Amino acid sequence: MNVLGEQEQDAVRSVLATLEQDVRVTLELGPTATPVTVLAAGGRELDTGAETQAVLEDVCSLSERVALEIVEHEKPGPWPRTTIGPGLVYLGMPLGYELTTLVHGILEAGRSEPSLTRASRDRLDALEHDVEIDVFVTPT
Amino acid sequence: MLLAYKLALASPRIHARGIEASEFAVDADRHGIHAVPAIVVDDRYAWAGAVPEAAFVERVLAAVGD
Numbered sequence: 442m443n444v445l446g447e448q449e450q451d452a453v454r455s456v457l458a459t460l461e462q463d464v465r466v467t468l469e470l471g472p473t474a475t476p477v478t479v480l481a482a483g484g485r486e487l488d489t490g491a492e493t494q495a496v497l498e499d500v501c502s503l504s505e506r507v508a509l510e511i512v513e514h515e516k517p518g519p520w521p522r523t524t525i526g527p528g529l530v531y532l533g534m535p536l537g538y539e540l541t542t543l544v545h546g547i548l549e550a551g552r553s554e555p556s557l558t559r560a561s562r563d564r565l566d567a568l569e570h571d572v573e574i575d576v577f578v579t580p581t
Numbered sequence: 582m583l584l585a586y587k588l589a590l591a592s593p594r595i596h597a598r599g600i601e602a603s604e605f606a607v608d609a610d611r612h613g614i615h616a617v618p619a620i621v622v623d624d625r626y627a628w629a630g631a632v633p634e635a636a637f638v639e640r641v642l643a644a645v646g647d
Contacts, residue, residue, distance in 0.1 A: 479604060489604060519605065529586045533601025539582070542599065546586045555591035561638045565592040572595050572645050575621040576582040577602040577614050 444495045450503060453544050457504035460551035464507050468497050469522040471514030479534070493521040493534050500544060507547060526550030539578055582618060584637045595641075 445453065470490040479487045494511065501509035514520065523531045525546045535543040549556060557565075585597035602609040602617055612619070612626045619629040622644035632640065 473604075525586075527590070528596060529589055530596075530598040531582075531600075532598060533604040535601075539599065539601070542582050542586075545583050549583070549586055549590055552590075555587065557587045557591040558634065561588075561634055562591050564638050564642060565588065565595065567642070568592060568594040568645070570594065570645075572641065573623050574585045574588065574595060574597045574641060575600055575608075575624075576585045576597070577600050577605075577609050577612070577617055577619040577621065578582055579602050579617050 443499055444492075445499045450499070453500055454503045456544055456548055457500075457507060457551075460504060460506040460548065461553045462506070462551050464526050464547050464551045465510065466497060466501055466507060466526075466547065467510045467512060467524040468494060469512045469514060469518075469520055469524070470494065471520045472517045473520055474517040487534070489534050490521045492536070493523065496535060496540065497523065500540075500547075506551060542578075584634055585620070587634075588638065588641065 443450065473489070479489055497509055501507045519532050521533065523535065523543065525531070525543070527550065529546050529550060531539070531543060555562065582599040585599070589595045589597035600608060602614060612621050614626070614629070616629045618631060620627045620640070622641055625644065627644045628640055
C-alpha cells in the first residue's frame with residue numbers, strides 16, 4: 442500500500458526525474474535509545490520506524506536512480522536514521538515539510554556538481570577542521 | 582535543513598544532520614531549543630530561524646570561530 446497519494450507521488454517522481462547520478466538511501470532501524478510516544482491525528486500511536494520505512498519505500502520506488510537499503514540494529518540507538526548519499530543524515534520520521542526536504546536532499550546528492558554558490562564554497566574552503574551541523578526541525 | 586545538506590555536499594569538512602525535535606526531545610531540551618528550525622554547530626546552540634545561504638554560511642563560520 443502506498444503512503445503517498447497520487448499527487449504526492451507525481452510531485453516526487455518529477456523531482457527525482459532530474460537526478461544526474463545514482464543515490465543510495467540507507468535506513469537504519471532498531472529499538473530507540475529514549476523511547477517516545479508519537480501520536481498521529483486522531484490519537485493513533487505511531488511506530489516511527491515502520492512509518493519511516495513505508496515513506497522511504499514509496500519515495501525510493503519512484504526513481505530507478507534511487508536505491509534503498511534497510512539495516513536492522515539490535516542495540517538501542519538514535520533510530521530511525523536515514524542517510525542520503527555520502528552522509529546527509531536525518532533522525533526521525535520525515536513527514537510533512539521534512540518529507541519535501543528529504544526528497545530535495547536526494548536531489549542535491551544526485552547532482553554532478555554542488556548547488557551551493559561559488560562564493561559560499563570559497564568561504565567554506567577556509568575551514569581548517571571538521572564541523573558538525575545539527576538542524577532541529579518539526580514535521581509541520 | 583536543506584542548506585545544511587548543501588553545505589555538507591560542498592565541503593568535506595561539514596557533516597549535516599536533520600533531527601526531528603519531538604522524537605529526540607532529550608537532545609532538543611539539552612540545547613534549550615524552543616523554536617525551529619534551530620541550528621546547533623559542534624554541539625553548541627547557534628541560532629534559530631531560516632536565513633539565506635550567505636548568512637547561513639557566515640553564521641556557521643562565526644560559530645566555529647573561522
